[in-house]
Amino acid sequence: MQEASETRARRRIALDAIPEMARPVGLFGTLQRAEVGGSICFSAVVTIGMYNSLPGPGGG
Amino acid sequence: MGPALAAWMGDAAARAKTRAIVSAFARGWARDTPLPALACALDRLAEPTAEEVAAHVRPLLEDAGWAEAIVARLVAEVRRDPFFEPPLVPLHSDVQAGLLLYAGRHAVIGLGVGALDRMAAKKRRRIDGSIAFPGHASLIRALRGGGATLSLWTGGWRDGAPLDRCQAAGIHRLRDGELIAVDGRTTSFLVDHARSDMLLLHATILAGTAPTACEYDRATLRLTATGAASERASRTQLLTTLLAALDRPDADAFGAASRAAEPFVRWHALREWLALDADAAARRLDEMAQADPDPELRALARTAAASIPCPA
Known part of the structure; x- marks a missing residue:
């Protein structure tokens, strides 16, 4: 079964030909225009996300 | 110093x-x-x-x-x-x-x-x-x-x-x-x-x-x-895009990502999967068109299913 799926010809479709959702959603931590408050700029989460994305102790 | x-x-x-x-x-x-x-x-x-x-x-x-x-x-x-x-x-x-x-x-x-x-x-x-x-x-x-x-x-x-x-x-x-x-x-x-x-x-x-x-x-x-409100959601999106860029149509990975909690993650994963291997993704597309909890995704899946040509 695995072999069959590997040997069959794959049919590709241009990504642009597939509809997108009406409202795009940015990646985590990309809302940066906020004024002081909103608990985003005081939040540890964005920083943690960046920290965890780094190689080394606690990251990776 | x-x-x-x-x-x-x-x-x-x-x-x-x-x-x-x-x-x-x-x-x-x-x-x-x-x-x-x-x-x-x-x-x-x-x-x-x-x-x-x-x-x-x-x-x-x-x-x-x-x-x-x-x-x-x-x-x-x-x-x-x-x-x-x-x-x-x-x-x-x-x-x-x-x-x-x-x-x-x-x-x-x-x-x-x-x-x-x-x-x-x-x-x-x-x-x-x-x-x-x-x-x-x-x-x-x-x-x-x-x-x-x-x-x-x-x-x-x-x-x-x-x-x-x-x-x-x-x-x-x-x-x-x-x-x-x-x-x-x-x-x-x-x-x-x-x-x-x-x-x-x-x-x-x-x-x-x-x-x-x-x-x-x-x-x-x-x-x-x-x-995205969670790092996990964005990681899932980035990883499915990476799989597509590496030309790796891993059905288990795309299938799991297309069942993520967030509708935008599900649709992102399915789009990448369709672009990479339309026939392998077709069943999941049909499931989404019939039963996804998000009405926008159901509509998008129906539109995509109708616009994607059938296999020769």
Whole structure:
């Protein structure tokens, strides 16, 4: 079964030909225009996300 | 390099003394704070709601003497040894500097100073400001409230979709010692004014997040942008795009990603899968067209199914 799926010809479709959702959603931590408050700029989460994305102790 | 640092760098005994102070601080962490006990309690929760996690976290913010003790200890250690650095992850944003006290699957707790000068500088820069709803609940204990005046807002997610506009919901004067709960899925705040720096003990509840964070224009109050409310959602999107870029049509990975909790992650994964291997993704596309809980995704899947040519 695995072999069959590997040997069959794959049919590709241009990504642009597939509809997108009406409202795009940015990646985590990309809302940066906020004024002081909103608990985003005081939040540890964005920083943690960046920290965890780094190689080394606690990251990776 | 200044002379004091040069002397410390050249003095092995001084460096060893600093390391001993840092080690003692780390050993005291388990003994002097309730955070290890919190970690045990939260780790036992499999898939908790935000309210269940908050019930465990709230007592630590209500009785925050341990956090005050940490601040006092940090100040004392730095006075004792200017090269002391706490064994904690530093947290920095454009308005605060702080330390990460706890990071688990269900909650993150940080201690930070909201600096008045940085807040003022940010306000001066922002002509086109916005009001952000992060999509997760927070508990904030204002150890020092800074005489801050907060404007409160409602918006974010309601009935399965982000509201098109947010609304003002009053003014709140933050008192020293006050504990406020901000459900960032539906409420937010701005610091309108402050008289001094704020010292905040801040718990972010990672359970039960809204699908996205929402950002509203400050002038028109209209929704201007949405962003993933969890790092996991964005990682899933990036990894499915990476699989596509590497030409790896891994059916298990794409199938799992197309069943993520967030509709935008499900659709992102399915688009990448269709582009890479339309026939392998066809069954999942059909499932989504028939039964996805999100009406927009059902419609998109039907449109895609109709527009994709049948195999030769």
